[in-house]
Amino acid sequence: xxxLGRMYSSRREMDEHVFHPAISLLVPxxxxxxxxxLPKLAPWLMILDLPLVVVIFFAVARxxxxxxxxxxxxxxxxxxxxxxxxxxxxxxxxAVVGYVAASISLRxxxxxxxxxxVMNFSFCLLxxxxxxxxxxxxxxxxxxxxxxxxxxxxAGVNTVVAIPLFFLLDYAKxxx
Amino acid sequence: MAFSLRKTPIDAEALxxxxxxxxLVEVKRTAPHGLGSHVMDGFFARYRNALVLIAVLVVFxxxxxxxxxxxDYGSREDGKHxxxxxxxxxxxxxxxxxxxxxxxxxxxxxxxxxxxxRDVRRQNEQLKNDLNRMRLYQAAMAEDARQxxxxxxxxxxxxxxxxxxxxxxxxxTSGSEQSRVLYIDKGIADGLKPDMAVITPDGIVGKLRDxxxxxxxxxxxxxxxxxxxxxxETTRIRGVLRGTTDGRLRILDVLPDSRIKPGEPVLxxxxxxxxxxxxxxxxxESIGQDRNYALVTVKPTxxxxxxxxxxxxxxKGAVAPEQVAATENEPETGARGEHLPQLEPETPDEAVxxxxxxxxxxxxxxxxxxxxxxxxxxxxxxxxxGARHDNAAPAPSTEAGGDQH
Numbered sequence: 001x002x003x004l005g006r007m008y009s010s011r012r013e014m015d016e017h018v019f020h021p022a023i024s025l026l027v028p029x030x031x032x033x034x035x036x037x038l039p040k041l042a043p044w045l046m047i048l049d050l051p052l053v054v055v056i057f058f059a060v061a062r063x064x065x066x067x068x069x070x071x072x073x074x075x076x077x078x079x080x081x082x083x084x085x086x087x088x089x090x091x092x093x094x095a096v097v098g099y100v101a102a103s104i105s106l107r108x109x110x111x112x113x114x115x116x117x118v119m120n121f122s123f124c125l126l127x128x129x130x131x132x133x134x135x136x137x138x139x140x141x142x143x144x145x146x147x148x149x150x151x152x153x154x155a156g157v158n159t160v161v162a163i164p165l166f167f168l169l170d171y172a173k174x175x176x
Numbered sequence: 177m178a179f180s181l182r183k184t185p186i187d188a189e190a191l192x193x194x195x196x197x198x199x200l201v202e203v204k205r206t207a208p209h210g211l212g213s214h215v216m217d218g219f220f221a222r223y224r225n226a227l228v229l230i231a232v233l234v235v236f237x238x239x240x241x242x243x244x245x246x247x248d249y250g251s252r253e254d255g256k257h258x259x260x261x262x263x264x265x266x267x268x269x270x271x272x273x274x275x276x277x278x279x280x281x282x283x284x285x286x287x288x289x290x291x292x293x294r295d296v297r298r299q300n301e302q303l304k305n306d307l308n309r310m311r312l313y314q315a316a317m318a319e320d321a322r323q324x325x326x327x328x329x330x331x332x333x334x335x336x337x338x339x340x341x342x343x344x345x346x347x348x349t350s351g352s353e354q355s356r357v358l359y360i361d362k363g364i365a366d367g368l369k370p371d372m373a374v375i376t377p378d379g380i381v382g383k384l385r386d387x388x389x390x391x392x393x394x395x396x397x398x399x400x401x402x403x404x405x406x407x408x409e410t411t412r413i414r415g416v417l418r419g420t421t422d423g424r425l426r427i428l429d430v431l432p433d434s435r436i437k438p439g440e441p442v443l444x445x446x447x448x449x450x451x452x453x454x455x456x457x458x459x460x461e462s463i464g465q466d467r468n469y470a471l472v473t474v475k476p477t478x479x480x481x482x483x484x485x486x487x488x489x490x491x492k493g494a495v496a497p498e499q500v501a502a503t504e505n506e507p508e509t510g511a512r513g514e515h516l517p518q519l520e521p522e523t524p525d526e527a528v529x530x531x532x533x534x535x536x537x538x539x540x541x542x543x544x545x546x547x548x549x550x551x552x553x554x555x556x557x558x559x560x561x562g563a564r565h566d567n568a569a570p571a572p573s574t575e576a577g578g579d580q581h
Contacts, residue, residue, distance in 0.1 A: 033269050033272050035351030035352070036273070036348045036349055036350065036351035037276055037348055038351075040349050043481035046351070046352070047353070065229070066228045069225075070232075073232050078265060079352065081264075082266070082352075084250045084251075084355045085354060085355050087239065087258060088237075088243075089240070091236050092232075138237070143420075143421065144400065144421060147422060150422070
């Protein structure tokens with residue numbers, strides 16, 4: 001009954017986790033750095049979106065939509081700063097992903113393996129869809145075309161990477 | 177109760193505390209307040225999460241609207257304020273990229289230079305043989321180059337040439353398929369400026385977009401916002417080379433032409449004012465058709481996915497023949513300069529003088545004179561139709577050392 005060392009008012013509070021500030025800061029930074037560096041070693045690794053995986057993890061672990069929005073927005077902006085595109089595209093998308101992920105985590109047991117698989121796969125596709133909407137409808141960029149087969153592959157690869165990463169990051173969780 | 181589904185079992189005492197705490201929360205929530213503030217508090221409390229999301233999205237949308245007012249956003253240098261933000265992000269990431277790169281290079285160096293030395297002796301012998309052959313080839317090429325310079329000067333041919341380059345190491349990427357950019361370890365401190373061409377000896381790579389103090393962002397030619405003026409080498413058809421979403425290259429606005437074949441080299445035309453004319457851009461990979469235009473897909477000659485070192489073109493431009501002669505003798509800087517053979521040093525005055533005084537091409541004297549040897553045939557003015565002329569060249573004869581019959 002270690003979880004009952006303090007009193008929880010709801011299941012939500014019991015499932016909420018916090019992280020050491022160093023973890024909260026370093027993990028997103030390392031994800032952005034690895035995303036920028038790994039494709040130099042192996043170009044096919046460009047398909048990975050580690051910042052997205054990290055946003056999903058922190059959102060569902062903290063189970064706070066506001067925290068999810070803020071984490072997603074900050075990580076997305078950091079990612080945008082390394083691109084040659086207007087700042088805020090990834091910020092918007094990842095803020096929405098963080099919000100939805102945290103909202104879902106309030107209703108579903110997101111620690112189960114199957115849930116994590118479905119969740120990561122779905123959020124990768126959701127991100128692709130939102131990027132398409134932003135580029136084509138908000139920015140009116142006619143050059144952008146989404147290759148859905150490629151997006152499915154990307155979602156699959158990111159899910160495969162996300163599962164062991166989630167288990168690894170589980171060790172950094174602390175009860176709220 | 178939902179708690180029965182939890183992994184951690186909760187006993188009755190715990191449930192009692194939870195229920196009591198929930199009840200207290202409910203009492204606090206329904207405590208009497210002013211009606212307006214009660215409604216507003218309730219509204220904000222209920223929709224607080226969604227309101228925060230909406231606020232963040234509105235801020236981002238306004239930010240995007242302000243930024244995209246500039247046309248060709250992706251291919252142009254950022255404004256001052258945006259560049260400051262990017263500078264901090266790059267300053268945050270690039271030291272680690274440099275560190276990892278240096279570490280990787282060190283490990284690779286130890287492995288290749290001290291451990292993995294199998295077959296080195298055999299390769300050394302082979303390289304020596306290759307070197308001997310290349311020396312002969314180089315001598316012939318140098319002679320051709322000198323002749324080319326002289327002829328260009330005679331024709332007052334103006335060309336764009338690469339006067340000065342700086343070698344730079346690639347330290348990172350954008351990390352996203354949304355934009356195809358690289359980061360290099362040279363910046364303002366090394367004299368780099370936006371819109372400078374970035375090349376390799378294999379072909380063009382892209383151009384500089386944002387330049388920071390000690391690093392710079394290279395926009396690859398495979399990015400969708402990138403563009404380069406090109407010309408097909410044999411058919412001389414011009415077009416604009418652009419990147420596609422999947423990272424390939426395509427020439428736009430080319431009318432269907434049956435002469436365009438796969439494998440045809442694609443060169444820079446110089447019309448974009450970024451890339452010097454005549455550099456290799458790629459080869460035609462396939463030809464399709466889209467409505468009224470041909471879809472010419474190009475495979476880049478430079479390996480854009482695995483770039484380690486690049487050259488930034490610092491100086492270029494259309495120059496007079498005198499300058500051509502003068503600058504051709506300046507040694508190249510960077511990696512290219514170390515590897516390319518240099519021509520013999522020659523002062524500009526001498527070069528121009530040599531170019532102007534270059535004699536007309538004369539045939540070399542024949543070793544064995546015959547009727548076809550230069551000078552053996554009499555002038556046409558001295559000939560009479562039908563008459564036999566006796567001063568024709570003698571029949572080929574053998575001299576000492578030849579076969580006697």
